[in-house]
Structure formats: structure tokens, C-alpha cells
Amino acid sequence: MVASSTTDIRSQALACRDAARQLAQLSASAKTDLLDAMAAALEADTDAILAANARDLAAATEKGIGTAMLDRLALNPQRLAGIAAALREVAALPDPVGQVTRDDVRPNGIRVQKVRVPLGVIAMIYEARPNVTADAAALCIKAGNGVILRGGSEAIHSNTAIAASLKRALREAGVADAALTLVEDLRRETMLALLQLNDVIDLAIPRGGEGLIRFVAEHARVPVIKHYKGVCHLYVDRAADPALALRLLVDGKCSRPSACNSLETLLVHADLAPSYLPLAAQALAERGVRVRADAVARQWLPDAEPASEEDYAAEYLDLIIAVRVVDDLEQALMHIQQYSSDHTEVIATEDAAAAEHFVHALRSAVVMVNASSRFSDGGELGLGAEIGISTTRLHAYGPMGLEALTVERFVVRGEGQTRA
């Protein structure tokens, strides 16, 4: 059935680009209606989608896939209703397309505006979660983009069923359904061919483990926005409020350890270590968090194992935390600069000058003062929804919302002005 992956994927991508041009012309209200219709289509197709998901789950169980992965893959009526609700939330967001971000009249009288337009065609490369199929499609389409979805093989039946619903809604809105293209040919050479289409695809966003992201970054000729990992730091300054710093520690480490915005390393100012670390040890122990600490910190952390160099670079995504006592703010900054993944760093302090120095000295995507690292998320930061988190410094840096799926271009209006 699949003849030449290179030819097929190129013609699919070209069809997506043509359809994207239709999407780019839709009014804000037409896109809102379209996304609401997509949500309704998912709800109407609940039985078919759950049946497809059952096939994926059966195959995954047969393969002996772990429970964590099975849980990521599993849909049920409640989860599907959640996906539909998320589409309606995206539908209700302000349309970024057409937003004027600059509006100047030049001395010669020409009026220069910068106006947001869609990027064009976005390729999402992702792993087992079928909700990404709907979430990513909704965000791309809301911003007027075509979307090419290349999910994991474990979720292929679920993804196909979800895409079929969403494509029906597109057709019923009079948009060519290639605007949402699900890649069903999951051969590696087809993904490689997709990643070479730099004359058709404007951006690729890989979402998943570091291996997937490195593979995409390694092989792509299309622009890629990467999120490698989140090694998030909490620095408890000499001037920290210990109770506040304890809340940030517990929330940052324990509220969802598998999230990339969870804390992985705690740095504590030497002056505060004797009073703070025993409290931290107790709070962490109560929640089953294992601690790996440097020799100084272990004086107040009786159950801690020694921390190695690797611990400071690790993204545990688990109930484990690395701890180090630092002499001062400068040493904390040096530690963070050395081990940072450019994701999120937090300072707990009541000293405004220390807070500003921390913010100014660090270049991570998100820098926080007296707030939990767990707020490093598109929804929490007010972006409405999030298509990914960029840890590279081009186009977008940090959580990416709808605006990150557009680009600003120039619109100039004159009355016949010339340059010469």
C-alpha cells in the first residue's frame, strides 16, 4: 500500500499547505465555530474513538508495555470529554492572527504596522498520548496553520479515529481536510523524508522524550523548536522566608514529579542551611522524596545519599531531589549556569536586590521570584494553552501559546511616497 514514502509525504505536505492557505483566510469567528464543531465531532464519535483506543491498548498490553505508558495511552469517556472541553477552551481564546503589534507613521507619512500572520504548516512529532492529536491540531488551526501530525505507533488507531472526527468538522466548515494531515505511514524513512521538506514545512515541534527530540533535531532540515529537558532549580536565599521556601519546595517537587517544570535541584544559602534543611528533610521524607546531597548539606539531611556530578545534571521526573549548600547567591548562580537546561529557575528571598540580581543574571526561559516552578506552563502563565516549551532561544523561549504559532510581518500604507 505504501509505495514511495518520499513522494507520498511530499504530496501530503503540499496538500496541507494549500489547505492552510484557506485556513489563513478564515475570520476569527469562523475559526471559533470550526473548533467548537471539532469538539462536538469528537463527542459524537466517542464510541468509535474508544473502540479504536481499545485496539491500541490491547496491542500495547500484548507487547508488555509498562503501566505508566498504558496510562498515557488510555482514553475513557471522561478523558475524551476533557479533550473536547480543551478544544472549546482553545476556540474561545483571542485570535492571534491580525493582531497589530506595532503601528508607526514615519516622517515621510507612510504608516508601518507589524501584523501577526500564521506560520504556515507545522509538523508535530510526538509519542504515545492521543490527546496531543486533538490539542496540537486545535492550537495550530486556531492560529491559521495547517498541521501535520506524526504520532507514535502505539496510538495509531486512536490517532486515526480522532483525526477522522476532526477532519469531518473541517470539511463541514468548507475547509479542505488536508489542513489536518495525520501521517499513517510510520516508517522511520517517511519521518526522515518529512523532516527534509523545508520548502513546505515552516516549523517542526517534537514532543516527547529526549531521544525523540534529539532524533528530530539531528535529522531535520526544517526549523525545529526543541525542548530537551527541565532541570529546574530552587535557590533558597539567605533572606528567604523559610515557610514560603518550604511551600515552593514541596509544590515544586511533589505536586507532579513527572512534569518538566518540577524541581530537580535545591540550592540553599549556607547561613540558612542549619535552620531550613531539617525542615526540608522532614517535609520531603513525609512525601517519600529521596534526597541526594553534597557533604555540607548531609549534616542536616541524615537520610540523604551523596550527590554526584550526574545528579546535578539529572532530570529525575521522579520523587528524587538533589541538594547542595552554597556560600552565597553568586555560587548559586554559577551552579545554575553550569547545570541549567534553560527551562525554569526560582529564587525564594525577601531581599529585592537579590531577587533582581537573580533575574538579571540568569538567561533561562522562565525565571521566578517567590513562586512555584510548577507555574512554568502556558495555561498558568496566561497563554491560554500550550503547544510546547522551547528551551532554545529563537522565535519562542519558554511555554509557547498561540502567538508562538504566528509571525509578525509588515503592512505599509502610503499615498504614493517614493524613496529616491
Add this chain to the structure above:
Amino acid sequence: MVASSTTDIRSQALACRDAARQLAQLSASAKTDLLDAMAAALEADTDAILAANARDLAAATEKGIGTAMLDRLALNPQRLAGIAAALREVAALPDPVGQVTRDDVRPNGIRVQKVRVPLGVIAMIYEARPNVTADAAALCIKAGNGVILRGGSEAIHSNTAIAASLKRALREAGVADAALTLVEDLRRETMLALLQLNDVIDLAIPRGGEGLIRFVAEHARVPVIKHYKGVCHLYVDRAADPALALRLLVDGKCSRPSACNSLETLLVHADLAPSYLPLAAQALAERGVRVRADAVARQWLPDAEPASEEDYAAEYLDLIIAVRVVDDLEQALMHIQQYSSDHTEVIATEDAAAAEHFVHALRSAVVMVNASSRFSDGGELGLGAEIGISTTRLHAYGPMGLEALTVERFVVRGEGQTRA
């Protein structure tokens, strides 16, 4: 002398990154002073720079290089004063670093700002013009970035002398002079090694001919902002003011034919062709412009040659223009969508609805109504100066000023808020 290009270029880039971190911490006024000092250093070193340039010119003459290229390469006291003046203009521009582009308080009380930070390290890859060495360095440094300059071999002595002046100003300001790194090893494998350093270099900007840009885009693992070519269109609508449309044609084609924002194709509505094209023919003939036109247009263009498919795709950069008569606005849009280089498109019309449709339907980086394509330039659009023009839709689209050399990141301030 040059042992291992791969090792050397990597250590040079790492030194540039370290120095860039110093630059990123400088205040706006410190950067202004630094750039003024760079301008003064160039003036103080006029004799040495002109002597170095004379060596480049002698070598180029010996190689039998064409006069256009010799002119691009040549410096004289006046041109060098112009370069110094351009540095002072960049010095006086507002600092983009620290600009707050979003400032929200979330319902839970956390304050979320988006704040511009430098990109980090920018590699400029360019050809014969030695002024780029100073211009690009000034813009990158003003935006707090380190810059790696890889110019053409024809200008190596001029570039080395200019870089030596600028580096002295950096040192005198207390900044490690690796913040400005001129690559003196011009072997192709060294450039290839440079373009692989995606863990050190945040952006590469090639400036020069299409061959250079394709080479960089082909081989780079670092992010690249590309500007392939400018096939700029002027569409003269049925409702155009003929005199205004004639001014835009003459200015767009003739004021500087070698510029990428010059017109390459003229499209004329069929209803206006009988009255407009004879005027156009005369104005173009008076200025020595050769015309290549379709059969319909040639009825009113006695001296025109037939236009081929290639003519509509050509960036002439010369006193040549392609002309076509179109049935209506839709046909003009289809022509532009087919042949556009995504650079700049202009409509001449007094019909507001036609103008808005033109603007909305096209996705080029710059779209203009009743203004010359020659305004598609960072300075003319109010960006102060320009480091390049992007014709790809990520990060920046169209003329790139200082803002395009930064990225927005998040700064969050709370009073101990947690998520769970």
C-alpha cells in the same frame, strides 16, 4: 599555523559565548558608550584600515575581479567615516534588552512579564563588503549578543583591521574581546565546523548571494535565518491613480536596481493597460530599462521582448523588468502566490476594499499599499538599522532590526504561590 579547524573554531565560539554573558549584563548606557568608543576606534585607525583595504584591493585586482565587486570591497576616508557614523546611529538606538512586552497579573496574584533578553551568540556569514564587519558587530553587541564574523577571503585584511579596532574598544570597556570574534581561518571545513556548533551558536545569518545562503542552509545544524531573493511585485489595479502608479514603478525599478527591494515584475489590470502601459513604456525607456512582457502587454510596449516563465521567477537586480497584464485582482494574486519570494509586494489602488483584499490574501514579509517597494528596508520602516531581511517565517519575517536579535522570556514574581 591552523592545526585543527574543528577544535579551534569550537574553542573560539566558546570564548565568544563566555564574553557574550558579560555583554548581556551591561546596562543600556554602557552599551551606548561602548559603541561610540568603537566608532572612535575606527576613526583613529583610519590609516591602518585603509592600508589593509589597499592590500585586499591589490589582490582582487590581480585576480581580475570585476569592477562591481571591487567597488563593494573598496574603502576610502569617506566610506570609513560613514561606517563610524552608522555605529553611532546604532549606539543611539533604544536598547531592546529588558523591554517588557507583556505584563499581567494572574488570578492567583502572580505577576507574569515577558522581557527581552539577548539571543546569545550570532554567527554572521557574509561576502565582500567590509562594512558588514562593523555594522553587524554593532547591531549584535547593542542587543547584548556575542558575534562571530566570517567574511569573504577578498576582504580578509580589511576585516581583520576593522575587527582589531573594534576589539580594542571592547577591551577598553572591560569586556573580553572574544565577544567579537573574526574567523581568520577561511577554509571551507572550518565554516562547516562552525555551522555544526548548535550547542554554542544561537543563530546564523548568511548575507550575500543565493549560493552562499543555500550553502549555509544546507549544511547548518545551528538555526539559520535565510533571505534567498527578492522578486518584488507591483500590481497596478483597475482603480489605481496612474500618475502615482508610475512614480512607484520608476522608484521601485530604477532608484537602486541592485537592491533586493527593487521591483522585478509589474502586473497591470487589463482595464488600465491601454492607458497605463504606454506611459510606463516611455518612463522605463527614458531610464534605460529593458522590458520583457506577455503578448497582451506587448500591444502597448513596442520595444518589449517576450517574457518567459523564467522571467517571472527572476531576480534581475538590473535595469530589466517583467510585465504582465492580468484580468483582475484575483489573477494578480495568483501570479504573485506562484512566483513570490515572500519578500515585498505592492498594490497601487484607490479602492480600499481591493487594497485590504491584497494585504489579507498575501503572506509575503512586507505588503504595501501605494508606497514604493524600496521602503522595504529596516531603516525606512523605522527599525533604526537592519541586520538582514528574513524571507522565512520563523522568529523574524522581513527586515530585521535590534528586536530580532533578542528573544522574549518570562519573569514571574509572586508571594509564595503554589500550584497544588
